[in-house]
Amino acid sequence: MAPKQExxxxxxxxxxxxxxxxxxxxxxxxxxxxxxxxxxxxxKRVRDAKDKFLVSIxxxxxxxxxxxxxxxxxxNPNEDTFFKxxxxxxxxxxxxxxxxxxxxxxxxLELLLKEYQEHKEQYTGLTRASVDLKSGNTFVQRLEAFLDxxxxxxxx
Numbered sequence: 001m002a003p004k005q006e007x008x009x010x011x012x013x014x015x016x017x018x019x020x021x022x023x024x025x026x027x028x029x030x031x032x033x034x035x036x037x038x039x040x041x042x043x044k045r046v047r048d049a050k051d052k053f054l055v056s057i058x059x060x061x062x063x064x065x066x067x068x069x070x071x072x073x074x075x076n077p078n079e080d081t082f083f084k085x086x087x088x089x090x091x092x093x094x095x096x097x098x099x100x101x102x103x104x105x106x107x108x109l110e111l112l113l114k115e116y117q118e119h120k121e122q123y124t125g126l127t128r129a130s131v132d133l134k135s136g137n138t139f140v141q142r143l144e145a146f147l148d149x150x151x152x153x154x155x156x
Contacts, residue, residue: 056093
């Protein structure tokens with residue numbers, strides 16, 4: 001007796017094609033939704049990081065504004081202290097933002113940050129106060145202009 005010959009039944013495979021198509025469609029839909037959700041979440045993380053940076057700059061502007069309202073009309077000895085402390089705060093805020101911004105944004109921020117860190121006043125103390133009074137451009141106004149430039153980098 002000859003062994004029974006098994007043969008390929010094409011009808012069985014044709015019945016599986018719609019099921020495989022459904023599985024493939026579900027996989028593609030799942031993958032695309034994952035990609036879209038990840039993109040949305042990344043955008044939210046970037047916006048949140050930029051918002052935190054802007055809040056840090058706004059807090060410094062508020063401290064600077066409070067410094068202006070202090071009793072020392074022409075010379076405030078706390079101006080230099082504020083400036084030194086603000087360098088650390090701005091640097092920290094910028095470095096926290098670094099992983100979330102593009103290379104172009106980072107290069108602009110880094111350039112402004114270095115300019116702020118290296119900012120030197122020609123005069124200090126009462127001499128600076130006298131020169132500021134004569135020129136009409138105070139130390140506080142110059143610092144405020146720097147902080148405004150930081151703010152404008154990421155204010156949408």
